[in-house]
Amino acid sequence: MEFYETTLKGMKKLLSDFNEDKYAEIVESCLKKWQSDKDVQCMLSEFSDTGRFRTFKFKPEDFSSAEQALWTNQLFGGLVAMMIRLGGLLLEGKSVGIDFIRSNFGHSAEVLTGFKCTSCGRFYTSSLDIEKYISVPIIAKGIADGLEKESLDDEIDKITSLSSAGAEKERGKAKLRCMNTNITVSDGRPIFCTSCGSKKIEPCRFLKSVKELVYVPLNS
Numbered sequence: 001m002e003f004y005e006t007t008l009k010g011m012k013k014l015l016s017d018f019n020e021d022k023y024a025e026i027v028e029s030c031l032k033k034w035q036s037d038k039d040v041q042c043m044l045s046e047f048s049d050t051g052r053f054r055t056f057k058f059k060p061e062d063f064s065s066a067e068q069a070l071w072t073n074q075l076f077g078g079l080v081a082m083m084i085r086l087g088g089l090l091l092e093g094k095s096v097g098i099d100f101i102r103s104n105f106g107h108s109a110e111v112l113t114g115f116k117c118t119s120c121g122r123f124y125t126s127s128l129d130i131e132k133y134i135s136v137p138i139i140a141k142g143i144a145d146g147l148e149k150e151s152l153d154d155e156i157d158k159i160t161s162l163s164s165a166g167a168e169k170e171r172g173k174a175k176l177r178c179m180n181t182n183i184t185v186s187d188g189r190p191i192f193c194t195s196c197g198s199k200k201i202e203p204c205r206f207l208k209s210v211k212e213l214v215y216v217p218l219n220s
Contacts (some may be wrong), residue, residue: 106140
């Protein structure tokens with residue numbers, strides 16, 4: 001299954017791009033075992049509770065912005081999920097096509113996280129919350145496109161440089177939904193409410209409406 005090998009190569013590239021050479025070498029070692037012996041368990045075991053990736057985290061200083069850190073971490077998580085799922089199918093002796101991958105990996109953006117002033121009811125979200133909201137389906141599509149077109153390296157570069165196709169459009173739609181729902185978009189979590197001055201700010205969530213270009217507050 002070339003998708004599995006391509007996914008491992010993508011993981012190695014991403015780790016190398018962000019100066020995680022130690023972990024890139026682990027992936028390279030498992031990649032060689034796959035190429036020589038079709039060994040899947042090597043890579044799966046590295047992500048188990050006793051594997052060397054169990055405590056892995058990218059170094060914050062290797063990112064140029066919080067947005068790049070978020071997209072890169074989401075991308076790595078997507079590649080890991082793809083590797084684990086494909087590896088499990090290989091162990092079962094099954095193969096998959098690109099249609100299966102597109103249908104079973106990733107999910108649409110449905111819930112936006114944010115904040116609520118419990119004193120006056122004012123809603124807020126942050127630019128980073130919007131990035132998190134739009135990133136998962138875009139990354140899932142990018143990975144699938146890369147696997148199908150044998151261009152995963154290019155898709156990885158687009159994602160980590162924040163230039164994925166469709167990202168700006170989805171970002172704009174999310175902000176428009178916020179405006180239509182009277183949700184203030186801020187740079188970060190608000191310290192106090194800009195409407196009433198209260199510091200009683202609590203996390204909340206907003207569900208994307210399927211009928212209108214708005215969000216529906218949850219548990220509010």
